[in-house]
Amino acid sequence: MELEQATALDAETKxxxxxxxxxxxxxxxxxxxxxxxxxxxxxxxxxxxRFDVTLPRFDLMAQLERKPHGMTLGELSxxxxxxNGNVTGLVDRLLAEEVISRKQHKSDRRSHIVSLTxxxxxxxxxxxxxxxxxxxxxxxELSQSEFATLTKLLGKLKTSVRNGIAxx
Amino acid sequence: MELEQATALDAETKxxxxxxxxxxxxxxxxxxxxxxxxxxxxxxxxxxxRFDVTLPRFDLMAQLERKPHGMTLGELSxxxxxxNGNVTGLVDRLLAEEVISRKQHKSDRRSHIVSLTxxxxxxxxxxxxxxxxxxxxxxxELSQSEFATLTKLLGKLKTSVRNGIAxx
DNA sequence: TGAAAGTACTTTAAGCCTAAACTACTTTTC
DNA sequence: GAAAAGTAGTTTAGGCTTAAAGTACTTTCA
Numbered sequence: 001m002e003l004e005q006a007t008a009l010d011a012e013t014k015x016x017x018x019x020x021x022x023x024x025x026x027x028x029x030x031x032x033x034x035x036x037x038x039x040x041x042x043x044x045x046x047x048x049x050r051f052d053v054t055l056p057r058f059d060l061m062a063q064l065e066r067k068p069h070g071m072t073l074g075e076l077s078x079x080x081x082x083x084n085g086n087v088t089g090l091v092d093r094l095l096a097e098e099v100i101s102r103k104q105h106k107s108d109r110r111s112h113i114v115s116l117t118x119x120x121x122x123x124x125x126x127x128x129x130x131x132x133x134x135x136x137x138x139x140x141e142l143s144q145s146e147f148a149t150l151t152k153l154l155g156k157l158k159t160s161v162r163n164g165i166a167x168x
Numbered sequence: 169m170e171l172e173q174a175t176a177l178d179a180e181t182k183x184x185x186x187x188x189x190x191x192x193x194x195x196x197x198x199x200x201x202x203x204x205x206x207x208x209x210x211x212x213x214x215x216x217x218r219f220d221v222t223l224p225r226f227d228l229m230a231q232l233e234r235k236p237h238g239m240t241l242g243e244l245s246x247x248x249x250x251x252n253g254n255v256t257g258l259v260d261r262l263l264a265e266e267v268i269s270r271k272q273h274k275s276d277r278r279s280h281i282v283s284l285t286x287x288x289x290x291x292x293x294x295x296x297x298x299x300x301x302x303x304x305x306x307x308x309e310l311s312q313s314e315f316a317t318l319t320k321l322l323g324k325l326k327t328s329v330r331n332g333i334a335x336x
Numbered sequence: 337t338g339a340a341a342g343t344a345c346t347t348t349a350a351g352c353c354t355a356a357a358c359t360a361c362t363t364t365t366c
Numbered sequence: 367g368a369a370a371a372g373t374a375g376t377t378t379a380g381g382c383t384t385a386a387a388g389t390a391c392t393t394t395c396a
Binding site: 020021022023024025026027028029031032033034035036037038039040041042081132133135136137138139140141142146147149150151153154155156157158159160161162163164165167 | 188189190192193194195196197199200201202203204205206207208209210249300301303304305306307308309310314315317318319321322323324325326327328329330331332333335
């Protein structure tokens with residue numbers, strides 16, 4: 001039943017909400033978005049400065065690194081949550097840098113398997129190590145239990161979002 | 169004290185970590201990123217489908233809606249966490265749609281004030297209402313207390329990230 | 337007061353990203 | 367087994383985004 005401050009959150013807001021009002025949900029979304037953007041912009045900046053690489057390229061390499069036998073473009077686009085056309089372009093650019101290779105699928109001639117080259121694996125290993133430290137540095141103020149709670153609740157939110165989207 | 173499922177988190181990971189290993193932090197970041205992308209992609213899709221508008225344009229209008237007297241392009245780019253050049257382009261497109269207006273700053277001739285037109289205010293009001301419901305629909309599975317905890321912890325994370333970036 | 341430094345914004349070049357239309361191939365169905 | 371439906375990937379057109387360089391104006395300070 002408290003009034004809202006300029007920037008602070010208010011756990012009791014829902015109680016006083018008018019029907020159809022979802023300010024608290026909106027605030028959570030804006031906070032999630034802002035936090036994400038803050039991190040993403042900084043990671044982008046550092047990847048460029050330190051390794052002259054873009055975040056989408058780093059992300060694509062990270063996906064491939066987990067699958068030594070490679071994966072199809074379609075699987076890549078699903079995992080990266082982007083369109084096929086987007087992956088086509090990224091793959092072209094990474095092929096030109098010789099950090100990935102592409103070969104025909106054995107049985108399905110529409111399909112192609114891409115995987116990291118040796119050069120790609122080496123390059124990615126260096127980047128991944130620093131990247132991990134950057135993230136740890138940014139997350140340093142959270143305690144272990146806050147960490148665990150946040151990870152758990154985000155998992156729950158993710159499930160809720162997936163279901164909310166599926167239903168319409 | 170829970171054991172890890174195939175996809176679930178593991179609160180005890182840190183204890184067993186090798187020095188210099190930050191898998192738990194990385195997992196939190198990936199989960200934050202995935203959740204954000206999931207929501208953002210869906211909001212983008214619905215804004216396009218329902219109102220034929222892009223997320224950046226919606227976002228810019230949302231910023232202006234909170235400031236009836238308008239704001240400068242620089243203030244917009246700060247709040248939206250994008251570059252000045254980006255805002256220049258967005259403003260051009262929104263001017264062409266006549267949902268915002270731009271006028272010279274009274275005392276500083278380098279500066280311009282943009283604000284929503286009447287048409288823009290009307291359009292935004294309609295969109296904002298549905299947008300709020302979309303978010304609420306996606307977040308529906310969280311309890312009130314989970315909601316409050318998540319909002320609080322994200323606030324803390326945001327502060328940690330800001331500080332982590334500032335220190336370098 | 338006038339040169340130097342700084343600020344607000346724009347322009348440019350290049351990469352990212354999407355939806356929609358397309359090509360080539362595979363699977364289903366009758 | 368051939369037409370229809372479906373799938374993997376590419377192309378295209380257009381918008382978003384950035385870093386870096388440029389223009390026009392304002393502030394600082396010697």
